Amino acid sequence: LKLTKNTLEPVDYSFYQRMRPDDVTEEFLWSARLEPMLDYISSEDIPLIRDALTLAYDAHAGQSRKSGEPFITHPVEVTRILAELKMDTESLVAGLLHDTVEDCGEQVGLEEIGFHFGQGVMKIVEGETKFSKLPTHHPERAQENASGEVTIPAGAGAAGASGASGAAGATIPLNGPGTRTTNDEKAQDLQFLFLAMTEEVRIIVVKLADRLHNMRTMASMPQAKQRRIALETLQVFSPLARLLGLYTIKEELEELSFQYAMPQQYAITEKAVNRLWEPQRAAVEAAARELEEKIENDVYLTGLLQGLKIEISRKAVYSIWKKLQDSGRSIRDVSEIAQLRVILNPANASDERQLCYHTMGLIHSFWAPVPGSMKDYIATPKPNNYQSLHTAIIPTGLVVNGNGNGNGSSASSSSNGAQSPTTSRSYNQTLFPIEVQIKTDDMERL
Numbered sequence: 001l002k003l004t005k006n007t008l009e010p011v012d013y014s015f016y017q018r019m020r021p022d023d024v025t026e027e028f029l030w031s032a033r034l035e036p037m038l039d040y041i042s043s044e045d046i047p048l049i050r051d052a053l054t055l056a057y058d059a060h061a062g063q064s065r066k067s068g069e070p071f072i073t074h075p076v077e078v079t080r081i082l083a084e085l086k087m088d089t090e091s092l093v094a095g096l097l098h099d100t101v102e103d104c105g106e107q108v109g110l111e112e113i114g115f116h117f118g119q120g121v122m123k124i125v126e127g128e129t130k131f132s133k134l135p136t137h138h139p140e141r142a143q144e145n146a147s148g149e150v151t152i153p154a155g156a157g158a159a160g161a162s163g164a165s166g167a168a169g170a171t172i173p174l175n176g177p178g179t180r181t182t183n184d185e186k187a188q189d190l191q192f193l194f195l196a197m198t199e200e201v202r203i204i205v206v207k208l209a210d211r212l213h214n215m216r217t218m219a220s221m222p223q224a225k226q227r228r229i230a231l232e233t234l235q236v237f238s239p240l241a242r243l244l245g246l247y248t249i250k251e252e253l254e255e256l257s258f259q260y261a262m263p264q265q266y267a268i269t270e271k272a273v274n275r276l277w278e279p280q281r282a283a284v285e286a287a288a289r290e291l292e293e294k295i296e297n298d299v300y301l302t303g304l305l306q307g308l309k310i311e312i313s314r315k316a317v318y319s320i321w322k323k324l325q326d327s328g329r330s331i332r333d334v335s336e337i338a339q340l341r342v343i344l345n346p347a348n349a350s351d352e353r354q355l356c357y358h359t360m361g362l363i364h365s366f367w368a369p370v371p372g373s374m375k376d377y378i379a380t381p382k383p384n385n386y387q388s389l390h391t392a393i394i395p396t397g398l399v400v401n402g403n404g405n406g407n408g409s410s411a412s413s414s415s416n417g418a419q420s421p422t423t424s425r426s427y428n429q430t431l432f433p434i435e436v437q438i439k440t441d442d443m444e445r446l
């Protein structure tokens with residue numbers, strides 16, 4: 001049985017800035033950053049990924065990012081994000097090569113990539129290259145001049161076998177620095193995205209990893225540019241991540257975008273959320289431990305479970321802010337920010353549904369459920385196949401010290417269903433709801 005915590009910690013790349021550029025060698029990037037992530041890749045594919053690193057390393061030699069570190073760190077970290085998503089070899093290779101064709105002009109051609117790494121990789125890299133020729137989609141390379149225009153580097157289209165290279169070398173006017181692009185441009189971008197998605201969905205996944213790394217490392221950019229990129233990420237990229245079911249990416253993109261696009265609202269909301277979370281944290285951890293104990297003492301569950309993981313997290317600042325915006329409520333009305341994720345590992349896969357339903361019954365037998373909060377995404381999965389049981393409970397007996405938790409000892413289930421609706425009306429001010437998700441590890445992986 002394992003208890004893990006899962007709060008939204010920012011990813012820290014500052015070690016790159018502390019390194020001397022000469023120490024960021026190909027060998028370092030391979031053995032310290034990439035190789036440890038590749039344990040799920042078949043060993044015969046490893047040399048291909050290693051070759052892609054060599055090609056990218058040579059192609060980006062001498063280039064550096066705005067933040068100062070060697071440019072090669074960008075494709076390497078993008079590829080790490082793809083490996084966290086357990087993407088296939090072709091996607092990883094494309095992640096390493098995604099900026100080579102465009103940034104390195106004639107040096108690396110798409111045909112060469114196709115010849116060495118296959119048509120699949122070539123198609124993805126071609127997609128990334130087309131993408132960055134769009135007026136709005138390349139934050140770290142496009143040069144913004146004083147008149148607020150973005151110059152698309154000429155020569156970028158040289159290797160393009162595609163028809164979408166009309167924009168190469170052209171200067172596209174924007175509305176001005178720090179403003180949104182026009183709806184027409186946005187519509188064109190979206191049209192391109194959806195076309196790319198039907199053709200090859202991995203183009204979008206690599207693009208999302210690219211955007212995520214750019215957002216994580218945006219601190220050194222001018223404020224107006226940060227804002228523009230962040231707004232675009234909220235409008236285009238996080239909805240795409242959601243559409244593809246990449247919820248962790250969606251959440252992180254939103255969190256970072258919110259921070260850069262609306263720094264004041266972010267600061268206010270974050271402060272309010274932390275003020276709520278600090279006093280709740282200990283109670284949520286105690287609830288997780290109590291739940292663990294209850295499950296361990298449940299005769300039915302222990303017979304059929306191989307393992308159990310309970311994750312503790314707090315809701316993301318952006319999602320709380322968005323909910324308030326949509327409902328017109330104030331931060332004072334928020335109380336439900338804690339989440340427990342109960343992940344069951346059944347000994348026999350055929351029991352997985354019953355185990356989830358039983359666990360929910362067990363939880364409701366000792367903690368009062370919030371009426372109307374239960375959702376059954378196991379019987380009715382979301383369109384992207386997401387499966388889980390959702391409920392929200394009031395962890396009674398933890399905050400109200402000792403009194404009134406007589407049912408706490410009845411660990412062996414099936415005595416649930418006795419919760420009257422009046423429970424919800426009588427909660428004490430010090431009590432707060434916790435959202436609980438119940439699923440198996442197979443459902444989690446799916």
Ligand code: MN
Binds near residue numbers: 074098099
């Ligand atoms: Mn890139």
